[in-house]
Amino acid sequence: MADNREAGPSTDEAIVQEPLTPLTKVLLVVALIFLLLSSVFIGLFAGAQHKLNSGRGGGGGDLSSTQLACLSPECIILSSSILSSLDTSQDPCENFYEYANGGWLKSHPIPSDKGAFGNFEALAQENRRVLQQILSSESSYSSTSYDQQILKKLREFYNSCMDESKLAELGTEPLASVTSRVRRLLKSETTVVDTTVKEKHSNKNGLTAAIAYLHSRGIDGLFSVDIEGDVGADPNFMTFWFSQPELGLPSKEYYDEESIVELYQSVLQRLVLTLADEEELLGVRSELPPTALTVPEERLRVWPPWPWPPWGGDDDDGGDDDETEPMTPAKASKLAWKIIDLEKAIANASLDLDILYQDPIATYNPAPLEDLTTALPEIKFPEYFAAFTPRNFPSNVILTSTTYPSSLSAILNATTSETLEAYLVTRAGLALAPLLSLETEAWKAVRNLQEVLQGLKKGAVGDRAEFCTTQVEQAMGFATGRYFVNETFAGDSKEKGTKIIKDIVQTFKKSLSHIEWMDKKSAAAAGEKADAIRIKVGYPVSPDTLDPRSIAIYYTRVNIHEGTFFDNILSASANDEYLKWQKLGKQRDPEAWEMFPSTVNAYFNPPANEIVFPAGILQPPFFSRDWPGYMSYGSFGQVASHELTHAFDSAGRLYNQQGKLEQWWTNATSEGFQKRQDCIVKQYSEYTIDDGKGGKIHVNVRATSTSGENIGDTGIIQAYRAWKAQYDTGFESGTEYLLPGLNYTREQLFFISFARAWARNMRTQSAVARVRTDPHSPNQYRVDGTLFNVPEFAEAFQCSPKSKLNPPQEKRCLFW
Incomplete structure (x- = not known):
């Protein structure tokens, strides 16, 4: 069959005859250099491979020396990260940590806002x-209504944290609303321990309601509670565990360091002052109305209990308080020292960490609830339980320490109402002040303590988006x-x-x-x-x-x-x-x-x-x-x-x-x-x-x-x-x-x-x-x-x- 196409040069001839552009010449040179380097690299690697597979190199079996290394981009990146992390000037047999990590340690200094x-x-x-990309984007990730609901909640949470102007506008008010509620609950008449004792060092009315409120918001104080299996009887039966609380300072040892204690005292003083001033400005310091905390029997008639919490919403201001002596710097200073004395007493009554962490037998002490209520009558446990609305109240409890409840009782009865109130208020301040605007006195006070305890650079604050992502994640x-x-x-x-x-x-x-x-x-x-x-x-x-x-x-x-x-x-x-x-x-x-x-x-x-x-x-x-x-x-x-x-x-x-x-x-x-x-x-x-x-x-x-x-x-x-x-x-x-x-x-x-x-x-x-x-x-x-x-x-x-x-x-x- 005749070919009707117009005759012309072949494709190869066209390429040969076409003149090379400057860019083509450069690319050809780069390609030649790359091929040369690849040949050298493969040759060097073949020698190393032979060494690896000839005895010390194998992980097991008789390995072939012809096995090649992975040369994918992922493998090259992984290999590079390993090489960059090493410090081969170290002897691996003397200091392997530095040998394996010296390079990484030198190239990753501690950010100024971290310890x-x-x-x-x-x-x-x-x-x-x-997570931040998810929280800050508009993508749905799913078309289900539940995903839309979840993402909306997460992103609004994140955006509320990122809205620093709103935080600045609110100032210390959100924290003051919490601490004022603590004061009102503490002064309420709903939890009288012993009406026959009128001496001011006796237990304080409303202590149960106040501590239950703090615990219901994840704020530790006086004691801590966990719901975990009864490891002595039935590990899968979830039981009430009573234990010691966290301290204001990281551990007992810090209360023996004069410089740390003085700093801590100044931080507590600043919290006491600023919260008293803020509450007074807001006009929210008042006694809790007697009807705000219903009796347990009434609370349990409806399941699930609602509305929550039983003492009203977090934005409930309550009524007016009786006139009290205004807080002064001198008074706040004295209260701060008394708080430290209280915390020292709690620390001395607490188990050492080696027992708490490592001795499950010593920390397993099952007892009837009556034993706990007898040892610690200052807390009305039926009402405490009712605040958390469990379906069943426990008849038995597990104590991590058999002596801590009675020791806490003695501590409470040796502590004035004013000191106990200041302790509970500053527990809330230490926990929640980091969530306030950076311009507030409460935030600055707690931050000052963190800087010293962790060695942070003074005034250094991390990325807000990272902080907010962490808060949403937690x-x-x-x-x-x-x-x-x-x-x-x-x-x-x-x-x-x-x-x-x-x-x-x-x-x-x-x-x-x-x-x-x-x-x-x-x-x-x-x-x-x-x-x-x-x-x-x-x-x-x-x-x-x-x-x-x-x-x-x-x-x-x-x-x-x-x-x-x-x-x-x-x-x-x-x-x-x-x-x-x-x-x-x-x-x-x-x-x-x-x-x-x-x-x-x-x-x-x-x-x-x-x-x-x-x-x-x-x-x-x-x-x-x-x-x-x-x-x-x-x-x-x-x-x-x-x-x-x-x-x-x-x-x-x-x-x-x-x-x-x-x-x-x-x-x-x-x-x-x-x-x-x-x-x-x-x-x-x-x-x-x-x-x-x-x-x-x-x-x-x-x-x-x-x-x-x-x-x-x-x-x-x-x-x-x-x-x-x-x-x-x-x-x-x-x-x-x-x-x-x-x-x-x-x-x-x-x-x-x-x-x-x-x-x-x-x-x-x-x-x-x-x-x-x-x-x-x-x-x-x-x-x-x-x-x-x-x-x-x-x-x-x-x-x-x-x-x-x-x-x-x-x-x-x-x-x-």
Whole structure:
């Protein structure tokens, strides 16, 4: 067939004949340079690959030296982040924390408005950015009416916080409305303790109503309450727990520091003065009408009780107060010192933190309600319970301290009404002043205290959007969590995270038969407990993160008022307390969570025998579904193994597989464990931090206060073994690929991945506060102290027998 197309040059000829433009020439040169660099890189990498796979490099099995590294943009970025975090001038066998994190620490200074900044804080900040975009956008994320309702509530909450001009206009008025209500309730005649005693040091009328009001808004004072399982009888039966309160200062030790106490006194004085002045200006100081607090029987006739709260809304001003002596600076100063004396007495009557945190037997003291009411008659507990509208009042309670109720009674009867009123008012001030406008005296006073205790730069204030996002997350975290999960936890992230956890559980079970201090009977029981542990990953189903109706119902009682940020916070707090009290006398909800989906943390709950891992921590630098196995097991694996090990640490081992307090180990096994616990207490007691005054503070302020967490950290060996156990399968499936430019074995990268998670810069003041209040050790010891007890680490880095992190075997505290 004839070809009728017009004859012309071929395509190749056209290209050859076409002259090159200057841009084309530049691009050709760039391409040639790129090809040359790629050839050099591949050649260098091939040599490194041969070294990695020729002995030290393999994670297991006889590996092929022809396996290539991942060269995707994601792998290059991950490799770059690892390289930039290192400080190779350090000896990994002497100071692995600095070796793995020195580069990161130098390039991530602490923001001026924060006391510490590390990978946990960086990830939390990144998670808040995701939430902030959701809160500040107009997108619906879903067409359901429930989602529209939830998002409207969340965004109005966020916008009310961002409206700084409205906050400035309101000034201290929102806080003054709370404190004036406290005063009126305290002076009311609805809760008379003993009408025959008229001496001014006797108990104060209305104390029950006043403390119930504060507690209903999440403000601690005098004592604290939790609704948790009865671990001695039925861990799933939710019971009333009575315990000591938080203090105005972070811990007992601060009340012995003269400079801190003087600062605290000045802050309390400023709060007392400014709130008295504001209340007087507003004209809201008045006695509560006798009808404002109904009797319990009437309150319980309708279920669910409504309206809420039973003493009126937060905007109820009440009537006029009798004339009182005006507050003066001199009087406020005296009251501030009396508040401190009261708090010191409460601190002295409280348990030390090592007992509170680490001794579940000493803190489990079941008793009839009558015992509590007899020991502490100043609080009318039936009326206190009625304020929270539980369906059933408890007939039995659990005391964390058998002596605290009677000690508190003595303290109250030695405290004047005026001092007690000032204490309750300043409890509200310390809790709520940070929510006011930055221009208010109350905000400035409390901020001054925070700056000194945390070492913050004076006057430095963080990003308002980040602050407001945090407030919304804390107030309605299951609602924000729904949209966070949609944005960040897609695909098979849940499945891959769960696999790592289950691999570690199985590895732990296999190791039980090889633990020389654990006999066969105890090992079998430990295996049963490991099998019984409930694993929760990503997000809850109660309320159901994937069901907007469930979320909407959960937050039904949160009434959001546009432009009234303070009221929104109080409404959310009241909702939390209401829901907490609805658990009383019921069986535990097995699907409930104690953390929000966006939280960068995880936990083990002994009574529920569950380990929980929110989607918030299943993000880089802890987890990615696309990471190689040695990275995932080294980073997220340590989180999983830590929480699992808590089930068998100094406190967790005292709970059986049903979450009940019981001696389920043999005496011989318990004795063997105790020897190793004594070993780890001794090891960490030798670690210190600077106190900022030229001295040192030992990590274990109290000998056993951190032992449970340190034992939890020893679980990293289970993550390492779990990674090794699955290595061959992972290698065959391509999940053990190497990263470009890293001249490290997979074993070494496992431990580097472990250590990187703990990178954190911390101001001296914040570090001191942490040692005094936090059962976790400082991060450098969570790395080096842990690896001191892991022979596999010393082997991976070929450490000399004389190096710090390769001690003689007999000096190691080997649990597992």
